[in-house]
Amino acid sequence: MPLELFLNATSPYARIVRVCALEKGLEDRLILNWVDPWADDAELIEVNPSAKVPALCCEDRTSITETLPILYYLDSLTEKPILLPRESLAAVLHGVGLGMGLVDAGFQTVIARKYAGRTDADRSHLGKRRLAAIERILSRLEAETVSRNSYNGDTQLTLDDIVIGVALDYLRFRLPEVEWPLRFPALAAWEDTRLTRRSFHDTRFTS
Numbered sequence: 452m453p454l455e456l457f458l459n460a461t462s463p464y465a466r467i468v469r470v471c472a473l474e475k476g477l478e479d480r481l482i483l484n485w486v487d488p489w490a491d492d493a494e495l496i497e498v499n500p501s502a503k504v505p506a507l508c509c510e511d512r513t514s515i516t517e518t519l520p521i522l523y524y525l526d527s528l529t530e531k532p533i534l535l536p537r538e539s540l541a542a543v544l545h546g547v548g549l550g551m552g553l554v555d556a557g558f559q560t561v562i563a564r565k566y567a568g569r570t571d572a573d574r575s576h577l578g579k580r581r582l583a584a585i586e587r588i589l590s591r592l593e594a595e596t597v598s599r600n601s602y603n604g605d606t607q608l609t610l611d612d613i614v615i616g617v618a619l620d621y622l623r624f625r626l627p628e629v630e631w632p633l634r635f636p637a638l639a640a641w642e643d644t645r646l647t648r649r650s651f652h653d654t655r656f657t658s
């Protein structure tokens with residue numbers, strides 16, 4: 452059996468997994484199972500009782516849920532390219548953590564707005580904390596852009612590049628009023644080089 456990924460087209464978490472699968476050259480081993488996680492899809496719930504995407508069925512039908520464990524597993528499937536290189540593991544995981552923080556704060560903002568309305572969601576205690584977290588993470592990423600590995604379009608990506616790259620594009624997609632590309636120019640230049648890469652281009656968000 453091939454690997455089977457449960458996903459939807461607007462999930463930043465699922466896109467991170469897809470970009471990783473493409474970068475790892477796993478395209479031919481992977482079936483994409485498009486589902487609506489909000490519709491209590493029975494097949495998805497069987498694989499992931501949390502009813503969330505992404506969820507992965509392995510070739511032996513073991514299921515793996517949650518983005519980071521799925522990424523860890525995919526990275527183990529091929530020797531090269533390695534998304535979590537041992538020699539720079541702390542630095543890469545540092546970036547992965549910042550990127551996942553941005554995805555979480557962005558996604559939770561979008562969902563809270565959807566169910567509570569934008570004004571109530573953003574003015575709530577948790578809403579203010581999420582928006583403040585987005586600002587702080589963007590500032591931190593901007594400050595660290597110079598020290599982040601330089602990228603010329605051919606260089607192999609590591610997991611931090613992928614998570615941060617998708618997180619930033621998710622903000623552009625769902626929270627355009629944040630206007631981060633105008634306010635964080637170094638980060639915008641860094642992101643531009645990633646979005647042209649095939650793995651990012653072929654997985655771009657569609658509503």
Ligand SMILES: N[C@@H](CCC(=O)N[C@@H](CS)C(=O)NCC(=O)O)C(=O)O
Pocket residue numbers: 461462463464465488489501502503504505516517518519558
């Ligand atoms: N912690 C999970 C978050 C995944 C997640 O929240 N996925 C959203 C789509 S972007 C979802 O499926 N939500 C459905 C729900 O919460 O019921 C991960 O890292 O994979």
